[in-house]
Amino acid sequence: MTEQTGQGGRRPANGGPKAAARNRAALVAAAREIFAEHGLDAPLSAIARRAGVGQGVLYRHFPDRTAAVAAVLEENVRQIEQVAGAGDVPFTGVLGVLTWHLTESAAFIGLLHADRAAGRSGIRAHALGLSGRVERALRGRLPADHRLSAADDLMLSVAMVSAAVTGPTRQEREDRALAAWRLLGVEVGPVRAFGGRVTTG
Structure with a gap:
């Protein structure tokens, strides 16, 4: 066949x-x-x-669907972990890669709001684990004196920015994400993929 x-x-x-x-x-x-x-x-x-x-x-x-979603999200999370582990990339650069993923992937945004994934218990459980990996990667590079270093400020800010990422074009979504970071008073580096491993349409 x-x-x-x-x-x-x-x-x-x-x-x-x-x-x-x-x-x-x-x-x-x-x-x-x-x-x-x-x-x-x-x-x-x-x-x-x-x-x-x-x-x-x-x-x-x-x-099943859970396996397909997990494979896509794993690539997003792996890039965040890779850039966070790169000693020559400042925290602003890590946020730039994170923002790239937010503008490129609706599934990644869903990951960051995994607690709302009612009705998809398998996806929800996996997404919560991946979301924890994103938080650990970001916190590992977060300067102690950064404005997002207090308690839950980091992931709350990420969730707020991800909620602002709307629009019919990639450029519009990126513009809205960067505007949201500016409103939070957070500097973000170049919005880009890391290592060229993720392919998008």
Whole structure:
């Protein structure tokens, strides 16, 4: 049985483990795009079509929605942890990468509001763990005298900024995020991905 050519003419390659790795990467990239465009309730079949693979391939990698969401969020969180662990990037730069993820990924915003994910117990539990990792990464780089260093100020501010990230275009969402940081009196470095590992549409 052969897979059909997907949307945009993409065709999955056959070739054992290498093909499996390529298919997984294509599925994660497609899931990021679909979740950003349509939210976490988007049909999984749309992800398979965007990646150019059959639904059987999708379910071999991600047996349910929780697994697909977790794979996308893991990439977001990994970048935050990587930039926070880079000794040559100031805290403002860490916030710039965080803000990039906020403007690119509706799923990532949902992660930061994981306590509201009623009805998705599996996703909620996983998201709470990932959210804790984001907080630990940010706190590890937060200067002791920073205006966000008191008690819950850091994650409350992140939640407030994420709530402001709305708009039909990426640039509009970024502008609103930066405006929210300015209103909080927080300096943010360049809004960018870190390490070039995340692909968006």
